[in-house]
Amino acid sequence: MDTTDATSQALVIGGSLSGLLAARVLADHWPQVTIVERDELPDGPLPRKGLPQARHAHVLLSRGARILERLFPGLEAEALALGAPPICWSLDSATLLAGGWMPRFDSDLRSFSASRDLLEWLVRKRIQAIPGVSFVTDRAVTGLTTNGDRTQVTGVSVRRGTEAAEEIAADLVVDASGRTSRLPTWLADLGYGQAEVTTVNAGLGYATRWYAIPDGWEADWKLVLIAARYPDNPRGAVVLPVEGGRWVVTLAGTGGMLPPTDEAEFLAFAQSLAGPQIYDAIGQAEAIGPISGYARTENQWRHYEKMARWPGGLIALGDAVCAFNPVYGQGMSVGALAAELLDSTIRQSGLDALGRVFQKKLAKALLTPWQLATGDDFRWAGRAAGEASLADRLMHRYLARVFANFDQTDVIHTFFSVTHLLAPPTALFRPSILWRALKAKPVDTK
Numbered sequence: 001m002d003t004t005d006a007t008s009q010a011l012v013i014g015g016s017l018s019g020l021l022a023a024r025v026l027a028d029h030w031p032q033v034t035i036v037e038r039d040e041l042p043d044g045p046l047p048r049k050g051l052p053q054a055r056h057a058h059v060l061l062s063r064g065a066r067i068l069e070r071l072f073p074g075l076e077a078e079a080l081a082l083g084a085p086p087i088c089w090s091l092d093s094a095t096l097l098a099g100g101w102m103p104r105f106d107s108d109l110r111s112f113s114a115s116r117d118l119l120e121w122l123v124r125k126r127i128q129a130i131p132g133v134s135f136v137t138d139r140a141v142t143g144l145t146t147n148g149d150r151t152q153v154t155g156v157s158v159r160r161g162t163e164a165a166e167e168i169a170a171d172l173v174v175d176a177s178g179r180t181s182r183l184p185t186w187l188a189d190l191g192y193g194q195a196e197v198t199t200v201n202a203g204l205g206y207a208t209r210w211y212a213i214p215d216g217w218e219a220d221w222k223l224v225l226i227a228a229r230y231p232d233n234p235r236g237a238v239v240l241p242v243e244g245g246r247w248v249v250t251l252a253g254t255g256g257m258l259p260p261t262d263e264a265e266f267l268a269f270a271q272s273l274a275g276p277q278i279y280d281a282i283g284q285a286e287a288i289g290p291i292s293g294y295a296r297t298e299n300q301w302r303h304y305e306k307m308a309r310w311p312g313g314l315i316a317l318g319d320a321v322c323a324f325n326p327v328y329g330q331g332m333s334v335g336a337l338a339a340e341l342l343d344s345t346i347r348q349s350g351l352d353a354l355g356r357v358f359q360k361k362l363a364k365a366l367l368t369p370w371q372l373a374t375g376d377d378f379r380w381a382g383r384a385a386g387e388a389s390l391a392d393r394l395m396h397r398y399l400a401r402v403f404a405n406f407d408q409t410d411v412i413h414t415f416f417s418v419t420h421l422l423a424p425p426t427a428l429f430r431p432s433i434l435w436r437a438l439k440a441k442p443v444d445t446k
């Protein structure tokens, strides 16, 4: 694609992780890239209004870590130097799944554990250093501008508070404005109709508190992951170590069972978990902040790829297209996958067809993370989610047999390679795993 015209620019709506990663690849193709972000962006790893989820545990899957390192060589070393612990997911984590406590072994399933604020700040600094990339902050995009017959997006309208709207011209607009994106309304107003939306709501809620890791703390784990178990135990939790010698402790309730944000009940919930580690750990640690709740966690997929018409010069990605139940830790890594896909699509496709081609490719790439996130969630969601597909139901029965072999490290390694988005789900059907699964007595996953 020829985007060498010095006046041409790509514009990204939303300066969170998906928007930043998109800007990183757009800067290889456009002389100017502008990111419009509603918030003022802090000069440091600090909270901001448009990122309330940063208070909660954020797991970076191995696939996401690898893509980030490819896009920003040295990023991981920078995070580690600032105190983010390196993580080997099969060795460092005390993990309780339907198959029981996972045996621990060294492997290539690695990433690092930074707070969401630190990760975003490290990425933002890299983007700010790219010539031709600029930020317009404290301004919200309020709509798309188009050519006369509305077939081509020509830019956006932006507004600061109650000031008059201004227009910014762009030959490509990328919507990365997250789960509450207004793109569906903007497209409907332009006469494109409504995108079909699929929602699977497992009724998950989080309650999170940060703690200082006690001096001299020793345990046989760096982090703890306890999964809910359908249908009788909706309680799960994670303890993640992050920079600054802190733990992020997120308690999770599924099926509408929101974990409490009251101190005594928070502790009681931790005590009721299927393993003692988390309650023991926080009993010895000093809390360094309030307890924050979060409940907007349904899986939500806007099927832009199915729309009969799509304007030229428009792309949507990240949570704005598909937001996941966060318990599976996929959102940032899927945003990273989308950026890589955007890069390869730009290399192959002309600007006219770019949006349509990209949305279709993205939909294909979303199938695996969507299946991973909704497989169990369909059961928690009950009738409201509709019927799980035959493939999902068969996968469930099969996984119950795979879980029965969770004492075997090659099986666990393959399972985690799939959940860390490094291998396709078909890897679980390799003959050596299939054979043992078929011989096994399925674990009771109802």
Ligand SMILES: Cc1cc2nc3c(=O)[nH]c(=O)nc-3n(C[C@H](O)[C@H](O)[C@H](O)COP(=O)(O)OP(=O)(O)OC[C@H]3O[C@@H](n4cnc5c(N)ncnc54)[C@H](O)[C@@H]3O)c2cc1C
Pocket: 013, 014, 015, 016, 017, 018, 019, 036, 037, 038, 039, 049, 050, 051, 053, 056, 057, 058, 059, 060, 061, 139, 140, 141, 142, 176, 177, 178, 179, 181, 206, 294, 296, 317, 318, 319, 320, 326, 327, 328, 329, 330, 331, 332, 333, 335
């Ligand atoms: C509680 C919780 C826990 C999570 N845990 C994990 C995890 O463990 N691992 C993981 O990988 N992911 C996790 N996620 C998902 C992860 O936070 C997101 O996938 C990630 O932030 C990337 O999202 P995004 O950039 O697409 O959208 P967002 O992060 O939602 O960012 C959207 C941005 O757009 C801006 N914006 C919105 N509207 C406008 C507008 N009109 N004009 C200008 N700017 C606008 C917002 O201010 C914001 O900065 C979690 C999410 C939640 C809610």
